[in-house]
Amino acid sequence: MKIRTHTLLLITPIFLLLGVAISIMVYMTERRELLWGLQEESKALAISIAEFLDGDQLDSELQAGVEALTQFERVEAVLQHGQLKYARLLISDDSEVGIRLVRESGDEQFDPAGIPKRADLDLARWGGFAVSPVQEQTEDMSLIKALTPIHAKSGKTVAFLEVVTDATDLKTHSQTTQIRCLKLTGGLVLAGIVISISLSGFLVARLRELGDAARVVASGDYDHEIESHSIREINDLGSTFNTMRSILKDVLTKAKKELVEVEEFRRPEDLAVVCRNLTQQRQQLELGPECEILLGVTGKVPTGNFAGFIRTEEKGHRFFLGKIRESDSLEATVRASAAAFLLKKLLAVDTVPEALRKAGHLFRFEVCLVMESNQNENSILRCHQVPGEVPDDGNEIPFGPQDPVVVTTAGMKITGRLARFMDSVGRVEEAELDFLLDELPATAYLIVQEKGADS
Structure with missing residues (x-):
């Protein structure tokens, strides 16, 4: 629903109700005032005519007979001037009705609709007059009756004078007032529509300005x-x-x-550092405090190294440490993280050689060192060869049954052997791994030949 329609539906009924309320008040007020004026006019006319009638003479004429009435001729003279439409002379008797019509005269088109009741006569006798409400005679004619007593000088109530005046002006004026009230209501409704349209136009203009500003900012x-x-x-x-x-x-x-x-x-180097740091943090959360030694080593070696740690119920603890053979540092870091994830899954279900064989088909390991720590007292360091080419730089020692492990670094031979380290250390406990791994230079790569089960 648009704001203009919403404003019309909200404001227009208010002005409509206001117009109806004002019209009803105006109509009722004017009708009441006009009716009061007609009643006062009729009452004043009846009282003034009664004052001009001689009560004593009227009493004597009534006793002589109805034919001898001369006072009523004055009333008929007033009727000729058009101030009255109808007049009747009534007296009170002892009959059941209590009222007797003595003389009546006036416009024939008026029908007073019966003589007044005794209560009206009593009201006129004690109050001085009685006025009836407006009575509808025909569709185009209305009348008002006024009743007042005629007194003799002695104070005796001789008769009652009932005069009838035309009240058609009340209906005419009421119709005129109704038309004026309808115009007033229509004017207020029209004013409400104009105000609502103006107000909605003002609000729409402000909202459109805000929308235009939002589109400018969006651009x-x-x-x-x-x-x-x-x-x-x-x-x-x-x-x-x-x-x-x-x-x-x-x-x-x-x-x-x-x-x-x-x-x-x-730069790619920066991205590689970020990736390596995230990988080390993930490994630290996975490995726990038991493998802080491996994390310390991977922090010293170049980009592309990986490490991991798993626990199995049957095979005990398995640590692995390796390096990816890639030239690009960012690619090496990503592939090292993937290799560590895959190797961890494989070592959990396969033997060490089988796990290295499967992982070797997917990743180019430069070196990978795996250590198994069984649940018995002795910890066995098992090294397995990883498929891949070994650089022929003349600084390596050929494989042999007595020298299963060759360690080189930066073109310089290391006289020591991993077997000698094992012989000197004896049993390799987890707490002593830092001593063993610290002896391996950070830039070294290991060429490993699979050893027998007794290694």
């Missing part, structure tokens, strides 16, 4: 601001938008600056 112009407004709420909305735009500008500026720095200064 990349973060310097566009919404101007302040005299209306506080709209001004607060604009200030909030300007604050959001400023914050967004600062955030994007900072992000662009960081992106430029990353694009400019992030």
